[in-house]
Amino acid sequence: MSAPMEVIVSTDSSSLLWNCTVSDLHSGANLVSYRGGNTSARGLAVLDDRWLLGAQLGKNFINVWEIQRKDQLLQRMVCPGVVTCLTAAPNGLFLAAGIAEALYLWEVSTGGLLAVLNRHYQDVSCVKFTDDSSHLVTGGKDNLALVWRLSSVVQLDQGCSPEPLHVLSRHSLPVTDLHCGLMGPQARLATASLDQTVKLWELGSGELLLSILFDVSIMSVTLDPCEYFLFCGGSDGNIFQVSLCSQSLSRDKTFQSESDGNQVFKGHRNLVSCLSVSMDGTLLLSGSHDETMRLWDVQSRQSLRCSAQKGQVTTCSIMAAPANMLVPLGAPAAPLPRLSRHLASSQHAEGPASGDVCLRLGLHTQEEESYLQKAEKLFSTMTAITDKRVGDEDGSRVRLAELEEEVRTLKKVNKDLYIFSAHLLT
Numbered sequence: 573m574s575a576p577m578e579v580i581v582s583t584d585s586s587s588l589l590w591n592c593t594v595s596d597l598h599s600g601a602n603l604v605s606y607r608g609g610n611t612s613a614r615g616l617a618v619l620d621d622r623w624l625l626g627a628q629l630g631k632n633f634i635n636v637w638e639i640q641r642k643d644q645l646l647q648r649m650v651c652p653g654v655v656t657c658l659t660a661a662p663n664g665l666f667l668a669a670g671i672a673e674a675l676y677l678w679e680v681s682t683g684g685l686l687a688v689l690n691r692h693y694q695d696v697s698c699v700k701f702t703d704d705s706s707h708l709v710t711g712g713k714d715n716l717a718l719v720w721r722l723s724s725v726v727q728l729d730q731g732c733s734p735e736p737l738h739v740l741s742r743h744s745l746p747v748t749d750l751h752c753g754l755m756g757p758q759a760r761l762a763t764a765s766l767d768q769t770v771k772l773w774e775l776g777s778g779e780l781l782l783s784i785l786f787d788v789s790i791m792s793v794t795l796d797p798c799e800y801f802l803f804c805g806g807s808d809g810n811i812f813q814v815s816l817c818s819q820s821l822s823r824d825k826t827f828q829s830e831s832d833g834n835q836v837f838k839g840h841r842n843l844v845s846c847l848s849v850s851m852d853g854t855l856l857l858s859g860s861h862d863e864t865m866r867l868w869d870v871q872s873r874q875s876l877r878c879s880a881q882k883g884q885v886t887t888c889s890i891m892a893a894p895a896n897m898l899v900p901l902g903a904p905a906a907p908l909p910r911l912s913r914h915l916a917s918s919q920h921a922e923g924p925a926s927g928d929v930c931l932r933l934g935l936h937t938q939e940e941e942s943y944l945q946k947a948e949k950l951f952s953t954m955t956a957i958t959d960k961r962v963g964d965e966d967g968s969r970v971r972l973a974e975l976e977e978e979v980r981t982l983k984k985v986n987k988d989l990y991i992f993s994a995h996l997l998t
Contacts, residue, residue: 578850579603579893580857581618582865583611583626586883591626591635592616594897597850597867597890600877604897608646609635613845613886614657614698614749619680620664621894623908627655627669634658634669636908640896652676652913657698661705666722667911668708670696675710677725683909687725689734691718698749704756707737707775711747716740717763719775738778743767749792753799760799764790770804770814784814785826791843796853801833801870803856805844811837811858813870839866839875848889859885950979 578597590605606624615627618639626635632654636647653671660667666686667678675689675696692712699710701722708720717740725734745767752775753759760781761773766789772782784802790812792805802814815833829836842862849856855876856868861884867877953975 577892578890579897580865580888580890581616582859582881582888583616583886584863584881584883585610585629585886586881587611588882592624592637594893595879597855600867600879606637609648611635611886612655615655616887616889617658617660617667618891618894619660619667619908621896622664625658625660625667627658630654634911639894647908649908649911650913651911656695659699659701661701661722662703663705665705666701666726668699668701670699670710670712672696673712673714675699675708677708678911681909683911685912685915687734688915689720689725689736691734691736692716694746697747700750700752702752702756702759702775703754706756707752709750709752709761709775711750711763713746715743715745715747715765715767717743717747717750717761717773719761719778738775740771740773740778740780742771742780742783743769745789748790751794753795754797760795762793762795762802764793764804766790770802772802772816780823782816783824785824786812787827792845792847794847794849796849796870797851798853800853803847803849805847805858805860807843809838809840809842809844809860809862811840811844811847811856811868813837813873835873837868837873837875839868839878840864842884845885846888850890851892855890857888857890859888861885950975950982 580595580597581592583592587610590607591609591611592606593602594604595602609626610629611626612629617625619625622639624637624639628635632651634649634651634655636649651669651671655669655671657670665680667680669676673692673694673696676685677687678684679686692714694713696710696712701708706722708722709717711717718736719738721737743765745765747763747765749764751762757776759775761775762770764770768786768789770784770790770793771780773780786806788806788808790804791807794803800817802816804812804814806812812827813835814827818832820832827834840860840862842860844858844860846859854870856870859865863881863884865879865881865885865888866875869876
């Protein structure tokens with residue numbers, strides 16, 4: 573039998589038998605389980621289809637499993653604080669975690685801490701990358717959702733304070749969940765909040781496209797791949813389906829069932845903590861604090877399967893099965909580096925112990941004079957002094973000699989830098 577194309581990855585609060593399980597989307601059969609620890613809500617991430625990472629509930633470390641190994645010793649990576657949310661870039665190059673009110677960004681290949689973004693005023697509750705890994709979105713308990721351009725964050729001079737591309741501040745209570753659609757910088761962004769609203773934004777411009785008011789607080793949100801429908805999980809256990817193709821042109825709406833294509837999925841008895849849609853948009857997966865996961869048929873709104881869990885469902889998502897999850901192709905070529913707890917700039921300031929050379933692009937993007945420009949400026953000053961007839965001829969000669977000596981020094985420094993750079997490149 574061929575391996576399934578899509579699988580369900582889920583965690584619950586009990587972790588009595590295992591931390592994370594992988595099951596078949598259509599049959600529900602358990603395929604793989606990963607033991608050890610207890611993963612917090614929005615704290616599970618698949619990194620580069622080779623590692624599975626889970627933020628330990630209430631602890632300052634991340635549990636790590638090699639995705640192709642069924643029986644293995646649990647690895648742990650210590651973090652600067654308790655991880656409230658965790659995500660990995662789709663391209664496998666970066667790892668982001670919310671720790672208190674700060675967002676930490678690591679480079680996967682080296683484990684180096686690239687940036688610490690302190691722009692939220694309260695704890696970061698959720699974080700997501702866009703599908704092309706070009707942007708990063710964070711939501712916090714301070715009612716804000718922030719959009720970050722990854723290139724500016726990674727290349728930023730550590731002496732400057734990073735600023736988000738957009739500050740989305742239309743929510744009046746904490747942001748509980750967010751979802752980034754497809755198309756990278758042109759994607760739509762959905763944010764859910766305890767203020768009983770879900771808002772849809774254009775990520776590139778930060779413009780608010782739609783605001784929907786519900787009767788209950790919204791705890792989870794997702795879009796189908798074609799972005800025809802918006803699915804919102806309520807604190808009362810209901811799942812609200814909002815049609816994005818209605819004829820109404822109003823930007824502010826109140827959810828009304830059975831109108832404009834809106835529907836309600838009823839079955840859970842407690843708040844809906846997570847939602848996910850299959851790649852073809854026909855199936856909806858939901859996890860709840862009533863200790864069940866349900867698989868729904870979107871068109872008929874019927875519950876196809878209800879899976880009882882040992883505790884409250886903290887994470888459940890539908891994803892394409894990694895190639896070596898079910899058919900092991902061998903261990904990763906290199907182990908996952910330990911995550912640094914200090915910024916890369918402070919480490920390099922002490923001098924690299926390994927002798928490696930780290931190139932940080934854009935570190936000096938501001939306008940700065942090069943040594944050659946300074947030499948030319950001094951030469952023009954010397955020429956001006958020579959041409960200008962001054963009364964004190966002896967003083968001008970002394971000044972001229974000083975400038976000539978400084979020019980010679982700068983030329984020597986420039987030559988030494990050129991030789992050093994050529995040596996590194998060869």
